[in-house]
Amino acid sequence: MITSKLPQTETSIFSVMSQLAKEHGAVNLSQGFPDFESDPYLIELVSHAMKDGYNQYAPMAGDTDLLKEISKKYQLLYKKAYAPNSEITITAGATQAIFTAITAVVNKGEEVIIFTPAYDCYAPxxxxxxxxxxxVQLQAPAxxxxxxLVAKKITERTKMIIVNSPHNPSGMLFSEDDMLQLEAxxxxxxxxxxxxEVYEHIIFDGNIHQSAARFPKLSQRTFITASFGxxxxxxxxxxxxxxxxxxxxREFQKVHQFNVFSVNHPVQKALATYMKDPDHYLGLSSFYQKKRDFFINELKDARFKIVPSHGTYFQLLDxxxxxxxxxxAFAERxxxxxxxxxxxTSVFNANNEDYKQIRVCFAKNETTLKKGAAILKTL
Known part of the structure:
Protein backbone atom coordinates (compact mmCIF):
# COMPACT_ATOMS: atom_id res chain seq x y z
CA MET A 1 0.00 0.00 0.00
CA ILE A 2 1.07 3.56 -0.68
CA THR A 3 1.00 6.18 2.04
CA SER A 4 0.87 9.58 0.33
CA LYS A 5 3.51 12.09 1.31
CA LEU A 6 1.12 14.88 0.23
CA PRO A 7 -2.30 13.55 1.25
CA GLN A 8 -4.07 16.93 1.17
CA THR A 9 -2.55 18.05 -2.12
CA GLU A 10 -4.89 18.18 -5.11
CA THR A 11 -4.41 19.18 -8.74
CA SER A 12 -3.12 22.77 -8.90
CA ILE A 13 -5.65 25.56 -9.36
CA PHE A 14 -3.83 26.56 -12.56
CA SER A 15 -4.45 23.17 -14.17
CA VAL A 16 -8.04 23.08 -12.90
CA MET A 17 -8.97 26.51 -14.28
CA SER A 18 -7.16 26.01 -17.58
CA GLN A 19 -8.98 22.70 -18.09
CA LEU A 20 -12.27 24.38 -17.21
CA ALA A 21 -11.49 27.14 -19.70
CA LYS A 22 -10.86 24.54 -22.40
CA GLU A 23 -14.08 22.67 -21.64
CA HIS A 24 -16.21 25.83 -21.85
CA GLY A 25 -14.36 27.63 -24.64
CA ALA A 26 -13.49 30.46 -22.27
CA VAL A 27 -11.03 33.31 -22.73
CA ASN A 28 -8.13 32.05 -20.60
CA LEU A 29 -6.84 34.82 -18.33
CA SER A 30 -6.00 32.30 -15.61
CA GLN A 31 -2.67 30.54 -16.05
CA GLY A 32 0.38 32.78 -16.33
CA PHE A 33 1.62 32.24 -19.84
CA PRO A 34 1.73 34.59 -22.86
CA ASP A 35 -0.51 33.92 -25.84
CA PHE A 36 2.03 35.54 -28.17
CA GLU A 37 5.25 34.13 -29.54
CA SER A 38 8.78 34.47 -28.23
CA ASP A 39 11.23 36.56 -30.28
CA PRO A 40 11.76 34.80 -33.64
CA TYR A 41 15.46 35.62 -33.34
CA LEU A 42 15.70 33.62 -30.11
CA ILE A 43 13.85 30.69 -31.69
CA GLU A 44 16.28 30.87 -34.62
CA LEU A 45 19.21 30.78 -32.18
CA VAL A 46 17.87 27.53 -30.68
CA SER A 47 17.61 26.02 -34.16
CA HIS A 48 21.18 27.07 -34.95
CA ALA A 49 22.43 25.56 -31.69
CA MET A 50 20.79 22.25 -32.57
CA LYS A 51 22.30 22.30 -36.06
CA ASP A 52 25.68 23.18 -34.56
CA GLY A 53 25.60 19.97 -32.56
CA TYR A 54 24.64 21.08 -29.03
CA ASN A 55 22.30 18.13 -28.61
CA GLN A 56 23.98 16.15 -25.85
CA TYR A 57 24.21 16.77 -22.12
CA ALA A 58 25.17 20.25 -21.03
CA PRO A 59 27.53 20.52 -18.06
CA MET A 60 25.69 19.73 -14.82
CA ALA A 61 25.73 23.34 -13.57
CA GLY A 62 24.93 24.78 -16.97
CA ASP A 63 26.48 25.90 -20.22
CA THR A 64 29.60 27.94 -19.50
CA ASP A 65 28.63 30.78 -21.83
CA LEU A 66 25.20 31.15 -20.24
CA LEU A 67 26.62 31.09 -16.72
CA LYS A 68 28.94 33.95 -17.70
CA GLU A 69 26.08 36.00 -19.15
CA ILE A 70 24.01 35.57 -15.99
CA SER A 71 26.99 36.67 -13.92
CA LYS A 72 27.35 39.77 -16.11
CA LYS A 73 23.65 40.56 -15.65
CA TYR A 74 23.89 40.56 -11.85
CA GLN A 75 26.95 42.78 -12.02
CA LEU A 76 25.20 45.18 -14.41
CA LEU A 77 21.88 45.42 -12.53
CA TYR A 78 22.77 44.83 -8.89
CA LYS A 79 26.55 45.38 -8.64
CA LYS A 80 26.88 41.85 -7.29
CA ALA A 81 29.47 39.40 -8.57
CA TYR A 82 28.39 35.75 -8.71
CA ALA A 83 31.15 33.38 -9.84
CA PRO A 84 30.02 31.54 -13.00
CA ASN A 85 31.88 28.36 -12.08
CA SER A 86 30.65 27.98 -8.49
CA GLU A 87 27.65 30.22 -7.67
CA ILE A 88 25.16 29.75 -10.54
CA THR A 89 23.17 26.72 -11.70
CA ILE A 90 20.82 26.41 -14.68
CA THR A 91 17.58 24.64 -13.74
CA ALA A 92 14.54 23.10 -15.43
CA GLY A 93 12.46 26.19 -14.66
CA ALA A 94 12.26 28.24 -11.48
CA THR A 95 9.97 25.73 -9.78
CA GLN A 96 12.73 23.13 -9.91
CA ALA A 97 15.17 25.69 -8.54
CA ILE A 98 12.82 26.41 -5.63
CA PHE A 99 12.29 22.70 -4.93
CA THR A 100 16.02 22.00 -5.07
CA ALA A 101 16.93 24.87 -2.72
CA ILE A 102 14.38 23.71 -0.16
CA THR A 103 15.46 20.08 -0.51
CA ALA A 104 19.12 21.02 -0.08
CA VAL A 105 18.81 22.73 3.31
CA VAL A 106 15.48 22.03 5.06
CA ASN A 107 15.48 19.06 7.44
CA LYS A 108 12.67 17.21 9.17
CA GLY A 109 11.05 19.31 11.90
CA GLU A 110 12.57 22.59 10.78
CA GLU A 111 10.31 25.57 10.11
CA VAL A 112 10.02 27.65 6.96
CA ILE A 113 8.24 31.01 6.99
CA ILE A 114 6.26 31.83 3.86
CA PHE A 115 4.18 34.89 3.04
CA THR A 116 0.65 34.04 1.98
CA PRO A 117 -0.86 34.37 -0.56
CA ALA A 118 2.02 32.19 -1.74
CA TYR A 119 2.83 30.53 -5.03
CA ASP A 120 1.59 26.98 -4.73
CA CYS A 121 4.89 25.10 -5.05
CA TYR A 122 6.40 26.37 -1.78
CA ALA A 123 4.30 24.47 0.75
CA PRO A 124 4.41 21.00 -0.90
CA VAL A 136 2.46 35.00 7.53
CA GLN A 137 -0.72 36.30 5.92
CA LEU A 138 -0.40 39.50 3.87
CA GLN A 139 -3.49 41.67 4.15
CA ALA A 140 -5.42 43.05 1.17
CA PRO A 141 -5.34 45.43 -0.54
CA ALA A 142 -1.71 46.51 0.09
CA LEU A 149 4.71 39.75 13.02
CA VAL A 150 7.43 37.93 11.10
CA ALA A 151 9.83 38.40 14.02
CA LYS A 152 7.28 36.86 16.40
CA LYS A 153 7.00 33.79 14.15
CA ILE A 154 10.72 33.01 14.35
CA THR A 155 11.68 30.22 16.74
CA GLU A 156 14.78 28.16 17.41
CA ARG A 157 13.49 25.72 14.75
CA THR A 158 13.18 28.33 11.98
CA LYS A 159 15.52 27.47 9.10
CA MET A 160 14.36 29.53 6.14
CA ILE A 161 12.22 32.46 5.01
CA ILE A 162 10.80 32.45 1.49
CA VAL A 163 10.08 35.81 -0.14
CA ASN A 164 8.68 36.65 -3.56
CA SER A 165 9.00 40.05 -5.18
CA PRO A 166 7.46 41.13 -7.47
CA HIS A 167 4.77 39.18 -5.70
CA ASN A 168 2.47 36.64 -7.31
CA PRO A 169 -0.54 36.98 -7.12
CA SER A 170 -0.82 40.49 -5.66
CA GLY A 171 1.67 42.43 -7.81
CA MET A 172 3.15 43.96 -4.63
CA LEU A 173 6.84 44.91 -4.50
CA PHE A 174 9.18 44.57 -1.54
CA SER A 175 10.69 47.98 -0.80
CA GLU A 176 14.29 48.67 0.13
CA ASP A 177 13.15 48.94 3.75
CA ASP A 178 11.45 45.55 3.49
CA MET A 179 14.67 43.97 2.29
CA LEU A 180 16.72 45.66 5.00
CA GLN A 181 14.35 44.33 7.66
CA LEU A 182 14.52 40.88 6.11
CA GLU A 183 18.31 41.11 6.10
CA ALA A 184 18.39 42.12 9.77
CA GLU A 197 12.53 36.73 -8.26
CA VAL A 198 11.03 35.29 -11.43
CA TYR A 199 9.32 38.60 -12.31
CA GLU A 200 12.38 40.77 -11.62
CA HIS A 201 12.20 42.42 -15.07
CA ILE A 202 8.46 43.18 -14.93
CA ILE A 203 8.14 46.24 -12.67
CA PHE A 204 6.01 49.30 -13.28
CA ASP A 205 5.70 53.03 -12.67
CA GLY A 206 9.43 53.70 -12.38
CA ASN A 207 9.99 51.40 -9.42
CA ILE A 208 13.25 49.47 -8.96
CA HIS A 209 13.55 45.76 -8.25
CA GLN A 210 15.03 45.30 -4.80
CA SER A 211 16.83 42.03 -5.45
CA ALA A 212 18.37 40.20 -2.52
CA ALA A 213 21.58 40.50 -4.53
CA ARG A 214 21.67 44.24 -3.72
CA PHE A 215 22.14 43.65 0.02
CA PRO A 216 25.57 42.24 0.94
CA LYS A 217 24.70 40.54 4.24
CA LEU A 218 21.46 39.19 2.83
CA SER A 219 22.96 37.88 -0.41
CA GLN A 220 25.47 35.84 1.59
CA ARG A 221 22.67 33.64 2.93
CA THR A 222 20.20 33.69 0.03
CA PHE A 223 19.20 31.45 -2.86
CA ILE A 224 17.81 33.63 -5.68
CA THR A 225 15.65 31.86 -8.26
CA ALA A 226 14.77 33.23 -11.68
CA SER A 227 12.98 32.23 -14.88
CA PHE A 228 13.88 32.66 -18.53
CA GLY A 229 10.38 31.53 -19.46
CA ARG A 250 27.47 23.44 -3.29
CA GLU A 251 24.54 21.93 -1.37
CA PHE A 252 22.11 22.96 -4.12
CA GLN A 253 24.13 21.14 -6.78
CA LYS A 254 24.32 17.97 -4.69
CA VAL A 255 20.54 17.71 -5.11
CA HIS A 256 20.34 19.15 -8.63
CA GLN A 257 22.71 16.57 -10.11
CA PHE A 258 20.46 13.71 -9.01
CA ASN A 259 17.00 15.07 -9.79
CA VAL A 260 17.76 16.85 -13.09
CA PHE A 261 21.51 16.64 -13.72
CA SER A 262 21.49 19.05 -16.66
CA VAL A 263 19.09 21.20 -18.67
CA ASN A 264 18.23 21.52 -22.38
CA HIS A 265 21.56 22.29 -24.04
CA PRO A 266 20.56 24.05 -27.31
CA VAL A 267 18.21 26.40 -25.44
CA GLN A 268 21.04 27.29 -23.05
CA LYS A 269 23.35 28.08 -25.97
CA ALA A 270 20.67 30.26 -27.56
CA LEU A 271 19.98 32.13 -24.33
CA ALA A 272 23.70 32.80 -23.85
CA THR A 273 23.83 34.58 -27.20
CA TYR A 274 20.50 36.35 -26.69
CA MET A 275 21.50 37.75 -23.28
CA LYS A 276 24.52 39.52 -24.74
CA ASP A 277 22.09 42.34 -25.57
CA PRO A 278 20.65 43.59 -22.22
CA ASP A 279 17.84 45.39 -24.06
CA HIS A 280 16.18 42.00 -24.44
CA TYR A 281 15.30 42.09 -20.74
CA LEU A 282 15.64 45.78 -19.87
CA GLY A 283 12.67 46.69 -22.09
CA LEU A 284 10.31 44.20 -20.49
CA SER A 285 8.81 46.52 -17.86
CA SER A 286 7.72 49.03 -20.49
CA PHE A 287 6.33 46.26 -22.67
CA TYR A 288 4.14 44.84 -19.90
CA GLN A 289 3.16 48.19 -18.38
CA LYS A 290 1.48 49.03 -21.67
CA LYS A 291 -0.49 45.80 -21.43
CA ARG A 292 -1.43 46.45 -17.79
CA ASP A 293 -2.60 49.98 -18.61
CA PHE A 294 -4.51 48.82 -21.69
CA PHE A 295 -6.33 46.15 -19.69
CA ILE A 296 -7.17 48.45 -16.77
CA ASN A 297 -8.43 51.09 -19.19
CA GLU A 298 -10.65 48.51 -20.84
CA LEU A 299 -12.15 47.82 -17.40
CA LYS A 300 -12.69 51.47 -16.43
CA ASP A 301 -16.49 51.12 -16.54
CA ALA A 302 -16.56 47.74 -14.78
CA ARG A 303 -17.71 47.24 -11.17
CA PHE A 304 -14.46 45.68 -10.01
CA LYS A 305 -12.27 47.56 -7.53
CA ILE A 306 -8.78 47.72 -9.01
CA VAL A 307 -5.44 48.61 -7.42
CA PRO A 308 -2.97 48.64 -10.35
CA SER A 309 -0.34 45.92 -10.16
CA HIS A 310 3.17 47.18 -9.33
CA GLY A 311 4.91 44.21 -10.95
CA THR A 312 4.47 40.73 -12.50
CA TYR A 313 2.01 40.25 -15.35
CA PHE A 314 -0.94 39.69 -13.03
CA GLN A 315 -3.72 42.00 -11.91
CA LEU A 316 -6.08 41.48 -8.97
CA LEU A 317 -9.76 42.33 -9.39
CA ASP A 318 -11.92 42.85 -6.27
CA ALA A 329 -17.38 29.71 -6.78
CA PHE A 330 -17.24 33.11 -8.47
CA ALA A 331 -14.27 32.09 -10.67
CA GLU A 332 -15.96 28.83 -11.63
CA ARG A 333 -19.18 30.64 -12.54
CA THR A 345 -6.80 33.92 -4.76
CA SER A 346 -8.03 32.30 -1.55
CA VAL A 347 -6.31 29.06 -2.57
CA PHE A 348 -2.97 30.79 -1.94
CA ASN A 349 -3.92 32.18 1.49
CA ALA A 350 -3.52 30.79 4.99
CA ASN A 351 -6.77 29.01 5.92
CA ASN A 352 -8.10 29.90 2.45
CA GLU A 353 -8.88 33.45 3.58
CA ASP A 354 -11.17 35.01 1.00
CA TYR A 355 -10.66 38.68 0.08
CA LYS A 356 -13.18 38.48 -2.80
CA GLN A 357 -10.41 38.83 -5.37
CA ILE A 358 -9.57 37.03 -8.58
CA ARG A 359 -6.25 37.10 -10.42
CA VAL A 360 -6.07 37.72 -14.13
CA CYS A 361 -3.04 37.39 -16.39
CA PHE A 362 -2.47 40.27 -18.80
CA ALA A 363 0.44 38.61 -20.63
CA LYS A 364 -1.89 38.36 -23.62
CA ASN A 365 -2.31 40.11 -26.93
CA GLU A 366 -4.66 43.08 -27.04
CA THR A 367 -7.38 41.11 -28.81
CA THR A 368 -7.51 38.61 -25.94
CA LEU A 369 -7.43 41.34 -23.29
CA LYS A 370 -10.15 43.35 -25.03
CA LYS A 371 -12.36 40.28 -25.35
CA GLY A 372 -11.85 39.29 -21.72
CA ALA A 373 -12.47 42.82 -20.45
CA ALA A 374 -15.65 43.14 -22.52
CA ILE A 375 -17.06 40.09 -20.76
CA LEU A 376 -15.98 41.26 -17.30
CA LYS A 377 -17.67 44.62 -17.87
CA THR A 378 -21.02 42.90 -18.21
CA LEU A 379 -20.96 41.69 -14.60
Missing part, protein backbone atom coordinates in the same frame (compact mmCIF):
# COMPACT_ATOMS: atom_id res chain seq x y z
CA UNK A 125 8.18 21.19 -1.27
CA UNK A 126 8.56 22.00 2.43
CA UNK A 127 6.19 19.19 3.42
CA UNK A 128 8.08 16.64 1.31
CA UNK A 129 11.23 17.42 3.29
CA UNK A 130 9.39 16.98 6.58
CA UNK A 131 9.54 20.69 7.27
CA UNK A 132 6.83 22.73 8.98
CA UNK A 133 5.18 25.64 7.18
CA UNK A 134 4.77 28.87 9.14
CA UNK A 135 2.50 31.23 7.15
CA UNK A 143 -0.23 43.05 0.80
CA UNK A 144 2.72 44.62 2.60
CA UNK A 145 4.69 42.45 5.06
CA UNK A 146 4.41 43.11 8.79
CA UNK A 147 7.97 42.53 9.96
CA UNK A 148 7.03 42.68 13.64
CA UNK A 185 16.15 39.23 10.82
CA UNK A 186 18.07 36.70 8.73
CA UNK A 187 21.40 37.78 10.16
CA UNK A 188 20.15 37.99 13.75
CA UNK A 189 18.62 34.51 13.68
CA UNK A 190 21.09 32.90 11.25
CA UNK A 191 18.40 32.08 8.69
CA UNK A 192 18.63 31.02 5.07
CA UNK A 193 16.51 33.02 2.63
CA UNK A 194 14.95 31.83 -0.62
CA UNK A 195 14.13 34.82 -2.82
CA UNK A 196 11.79 34.00 -5.70
CA UNK A 230 8.76 34.48 -17.68
CA UNK A 231 11.33 36.86 -19.12
CA UNK A 232 11.44 35.78 -22.75
CA UNK A 233 7.84 34.57 -23.31
CA UNK A 234 8.60 30.86 -23.58
CA UNK A 235 7.31 29.21 -20.40
CA UNK A 236 7.14 25.84 -22.17
CA UNK A 237 10.92 25.68 -22.49
CA UNK A 238 11.16 25.32 -18.69
CA UNK A 239 14.57 26.92 -18.18
CA UNK A 240 15.48 28.96 -15.12
CA UNK A 241 18.40 29.32 -12.77
CA UNK A 242 19.56 29.81 -9.22
CA UNK A 243 22.32 32.02 -7.88
CA UNK A 244 23.72 31.70 -4.37
CA UNK A 245 27.01 32.00 -2.45
CA UNK A 246 29.35 29.07 -3.00
CA UNK A 247 28.59 27.25 0.27
CA UNK A 248 24.84 27.21 -0.47
CA UNK A 249 25.32 26.43 -4.15
CA UNK A 319 -15.45 41.63 -7.02
CA UNK A 320 -17.03 42.44 -3.64
CA UNK A 321 -19.44 44.93 -5.27
CA UNK A 322 -20.55 42.29 -7.77
CA UNK A 323 -21.11 39.11 -5.76
CA UNK A 324 -21.12 37.70 -2.24
CA UNK A 325 -19.95 34.29 -3.50
CA UNK A 326 -16.65 32.91 -2.33
CA UNK A 327 -13.92 33.50 -4.86
CA UNK A 328 -13.66 29.87 -6.00
CA UNK A 334 -17.25 33.18 -14.62
CA UNK A 335 -15.73 30.35 -16.60
CA UNK A 336 -18.87 28.28 -17.09
CA UNK A 337 -21.48 31.01 -17.50
CA UNK A 338 -19.51 33.92 -18.97
CA UNK A 339 -16.62 32.09 -20.70
CA UNK A 340 -13.72 33.92 -19.08
CA UNK A 341 -11.26 32.02 -16.86
CA UNK A 342 -9.47 33.61 -13.90
CA UNK A 343 -7.78 32.38 -10.72
CA UNK A 344 -9.38 32.65 -7.25
Missing amino acids: SIKLMGGNIVP YKPDWN LAVRHDLIVLSD KTFHNTGWKVGYCVAPQALM FSKISTENDV LTKQYQVATIP
